[in-house]
Amino acid sequence: MATPLNHSATADVVMRANALFEDLSFTSAREWKAAKSDRKVIGYMPIYVPREIIHAAGMLPLGIVGGGDQLEVIHGDAYYQSYICRIPRSTIELGVSGRLDFVDGMLFPSICDVIRNLSGMWKLMFPRVYSRYFDVPQNYRDDIGGNFYINELAEFRHDLGELRGKPITDDELRHSIAVYNENRRLVCDLYAFRAERPWQAPAAEVYLVVRAGLVLPVEEHSRMLRDYLAAARAEERPMRDNCRIVLTGMFCEQPPLNLIKSLELSGCYVVDDDLLLVTRWLTGGVEIEGDPLQNLSFAFLHHSESTAAKYEPNQKEKGQHLVRAVKRTAAEGVIFAAPSFCDPALLERPMLQRVLKQAGIPYIAFKYAENSGQMQPIREQAGTFADSIKLWSGAA
Amino acid sequence: MTTPTKFVTSRAPAKEVIKDASMVKQKEMMAAHYDRLTSAPETGDKVAATFVPGNLNELIMCFDLLNNLPEVNAIQNGLRRVSGSYVLEAEKIGHSEDVCTYVKSDIGMMAKGNIAPNGRKFPDPDVLLLSYTGCFTFMKWFELLREQYxxxxxxxxxxxxxxxxxxxxxxxxxxxxxxxxxxxxLERVSEVKFDIDRLREYLKKSAKAEDDLVRVLQSAKAKPSPIDAYFGGIYYIGPIFGAFRGTQDAIDYYRFLREEVEDRLAKGQGPVTPDGDMGKEKYRLVVEGPPNYTSFRQFWKMFYDEGAVVVASSYTKVGGVYDFGFRHDPDKPLETLAEYCLGVYTNRNLPMRIDMLVNYVNEYEADGLLINSIKSCNSFSAGQLLMMREVEKRTGKPAAFVESDLVDPRYFSAANIKNRLESYFQMIDQKRAGADAAA
Known part of the structure; x- marks a missing residue:
């Protein structure tokens, strides 16, 4: 990482998280797998999969969110036209270049047509790998969408049981739900702490620490979150005269780390975002007692994040999650940052902007790609936005 | 009945456009439907907006609702060359240049008065039936329309x-x-009680029309093919993918069409093009992907000028795949609607789509596969380069790739496409010459 770090407890955690972030060979996941002969790794793409089921099978859920700005895409570009976003091509690159050769399965969640079609490409290109399009209901009634989802979860549970050679028990699932409840609570604590004292938990650090959860075993990640939170609380850092913004649209293809840093350098504290939603998709704890699949389904239907990949059945609710996020975090504005050619984020944007306008919340918008290199325009745009908020927000 | 008719278009006064009698009939049906729709405020008919893939026309008719399809409206606007200004209008009010141009054409049309092809205003829909099948964009599209209506x-x-x-x-x-x-x-909106027997009757009619449609599409196995299954095929699918499936009008139209095609088949004739009979069939192609609508005739001409006929296409399966046996089944009315929605082309995974294209190349004895990749349609376009390679590998036939857009005229580059097509036809010639030499 380019930013010089002090030798503090915070820096130690961030340094470890950064090393995991930069490692495009997934060494830590490889080492985890190599430690025992029967271990398996299941990759998954954004936005959400129930990692509890993978964990319950004794397998490592591995988040694959593209190749970032350090991966040279050579083969991947041959599979996609110029008008398709970058994440599928860098993911193909990871696969074709052998960086995912230790992965035993891949999940492609229902998020957009590009990731959907990538699921079929994976079946053709890597026929020996278990690969599954992970469908979720767009109907949120327990007796309709819920039943469908429970059956989908049961099929997935069955498949992973086959893969390990032993069915997954309810008790294993309950244990995994508890472990992930703890992890989600810690991620939410970290987000709450950042919203309260964003100068103590810079956005780039929070991003790296949360992102480590995509490659580490969940228990280890929870330790990392605890360590970071304790260190960040203890370490006094200077508060800048920044405005507070919510960042939205980054739920799939990831921005370059420099982009996140640039926002803060240009005068915007990020107090909430939709990065790496899988770590906090379910907004509360999942019930542990009772039927575990039913509990996961109930949480998905009734306590999950709002995002562009979900249908909002109630027009009045459309975009209100963003208004609530602004109020909850005392944010002063919203930055829409969407990957180029991202259908969900870009189709959603005008609707959300109208809601913000009605609520009197200022916003700006720009696009990026995971390999965007030129930050100056974004820095200027975000800097002007921050200045305008500081100069004019009190005048209203 | 089978004598092609000459028309003079308003935009090209010097050029006569030749159409089959079935094309004339189809055009009349579509025009009558637009008249019904735009008369809804006077007649009191209620309107359901819905999508082509997963179009539940039989169910919609059970509630006396009229079916309005925004993709078809965008296509009409593309053919009439007004979609470009609508797309720009939508971009002006904040819609990204990166997203589906059907959506932007629709939004732009609304912003500019919502005028139907017959020059009258579209009625506001009474209900948006978001049949979410095979395309993510549909969901956002109707969320956008819901805001307006x-x-x-x-x-x-x-x-x-x-x-x-x-x-x-x-x-x-x-x-x-x-x-x-x-x-x-639907009962609540229409105030009409659902009658499952009425649905069964409509489904029975659907199946009859589907039988004839399949006979028409499969006529392209003959040499020469009596139809163009892409450019001509788009006319053929209009009624069944739109507001007519399940009606007697559709049964009559597809019987008429089948007889017309069988007549051409018996006479050994090729397809009718806007410039008249196509002439000698030199190349037989399978096409994947939607066409460009803003330069539809120009695009088609690039094919028939070279003697290329499309014998099968995936786009004509986007509102229902019937040629592998599926028919609407009145004995299981709701299950059959579900199966229909599940089976539409873009709801099939990539390996299934490849299997279909390979099957077409082989069954229709095509010279190869051509992909028209659409800039703003990820549902079709993502993965097409792999599809192309797989079809080439499995059939041993050459494939080619051109790029355009649905209804955004900025992305139709005639010279580039023509150049690619000419190279492709040369490639087929060389392949044939090589095969002849080896024989």
């Missing part, structure tokens, strides 16, 4: 065939949505 929106979620099969869970999920949500909401 503030009417009831009904979601019918069709799961994707990710593993290449229809499962019991998928059917049960869809039937439950139909029973518990879609039908009660």
């Amino acid at each position: 503030k009417c009831e929106t009904i979601m019918l979620h069709t799961p994707y065939m990710g593993d290449g099969k229809i499962t019991k869970n998928m059917i049960e999920y869809m039937v439950k949505q139909l029973k518990d949500e879609v039908i009660p909401a």
Whole structure:
């Protein structure tokens, strides 16, 4: 990482998280797998999969969110036209270049047509790998969408049981739900702490620490979150005269780390975002007692994040999650940052902007790609936005 | 009946456009439907907006609702060359240049008065039936329309065939949505009680028309093919993918069309093009992907000028795949609607789509595959380069790739496409010459 770090407890955690972030060979996941002969790794793409089921099978859920700005895409570009976003091509690159050769399965969640079609490409290109399009209901009634989802979860549970050679028990699932409840609570604590004292938990650090959860075993990640939170609380850092913004649209293809840093350098504290939603998709704890699949389904239907990949059945609710996020975090504005050619984020944007306008919340918008290199325009745009908020927000 | 008719178009006064009698009939049907739609405020008819893939026309008719399809409106605007200004209008009010141009054409049309092809204003829909099948954009599209029309929106979620099969869970999920949500909401909006026997009657009619459509599409196995299954095929699918499936009008149209095509077949004739009979069939192609509509005739001409006929296409399966045996089944009315939605082309996973194209190349004895990749349609376009390679590998036939857009004229580069096509035809010639030399 380019930013010089002090030798503090915070820096130690961030340094470890950064090393995991930069490692495009997934060494830590490889080492985890190599430690025992029967271990398996299941990759998954954004936005959400129930990692509890993978964990319950004794397998490592591995988040694959593209190749970032350090991966040279050579083969991947041959599979996609110029008008398709970058994440599928860098993911193909990871696969074709052998960086995912230790992965035993891949999940492609229902998020957009590009990731959907990538699921079929994976079946053709890597026929020996278990690969599954992970469908979720767009109907949120327990007796309709819920039943469908429970059956989908049961099929997935069955498949992973086959893969390990032993069915997954309810008790294993309950244990995994508890472990992930703890992890989600810690991620939410970290987000709450950042919203309260964003100068103590810079956005780039929070991003790296949360992102480590995509490659580490969940228990280890929870330790990392605890360590970071304790260190960040203890370490006094200077508060800048920044405005507070919510960042939205980054739920799939990831921005370059420099982009996140640039926002803060240009005068915007990020107090909430939709990065790496899988770590906090379910907004509360999942019930542990009772039927575990039913509990996961109930949480998905009734306590999950709002995002562009979900249908909002109630027009009045459309975009209100963003208004609530602004109020909850005392944010002063919203930055829409969407990957180029991202259908969900870009189709959603005008609707959300109208809601913000009605609520009197200022916003700006720009696009990026995971390999965007030129930050100056974004820095200027975000800097002007921050200045305008500081100069004019009190005048209203 | 089979004598091609000459028309003079308003935009090209010097050029006569030749159409089959069936094309004339189709055009009359579409015009009559637009008249019905735009007369709704006077007649009191209620209107359901819905999409072509997963179009539940039989169900919609059970509630005396008129079907309005925004993609078809965008196509009409493309053919009439007004979509470009609508797309720009939508971009001006904040829609990204990166997203689906059907959506932007629709939004732009609304912003500019919502005028139908007959020059009259479209009625506001009474209900948006969001049949979410095979395309993510549909969901956002109707959320956008809901903002404008503030009417009831009904979601019918069709799961994707990710593993290449229809499962019991998928059917049960869809039937439950139909029973518990879609039908009660349609009853509420229309104030018409649902009658399952009425639905059965419509489904029976659908199946009859589907039989004839398949006979027409499969006539292209003959040499020469009596039809162009892409450019001509788009005329053929209009009624059944739109507001006519399940009607006597559709049965009559497809019987008429079948007889017309059988007549051409018996006479050994090729397809009718806008410039008249095509002449000698030199190349037989399978085409994947939608066409460009803003330069539709120019695009078609690039084919027939070279003696190239499209013998099968995936786009003509986007509103229903019938040529592998599926028919609407009146004996299981709700399940059959679910199966229909699940089976549309873009709801099939990539390996299934490749299998279909390979089957077409082989069954229709095509010279190869051409992909028209659409800039703003990820549902079709993502993965097409791999599809191209797979089809080439499995059939041993050459494939080619051109790029354009649905209804955005900025992305139709005639010179580039023509150049690619000419090279492709040369490639086919060389391949043939090589095969002849080896024989």
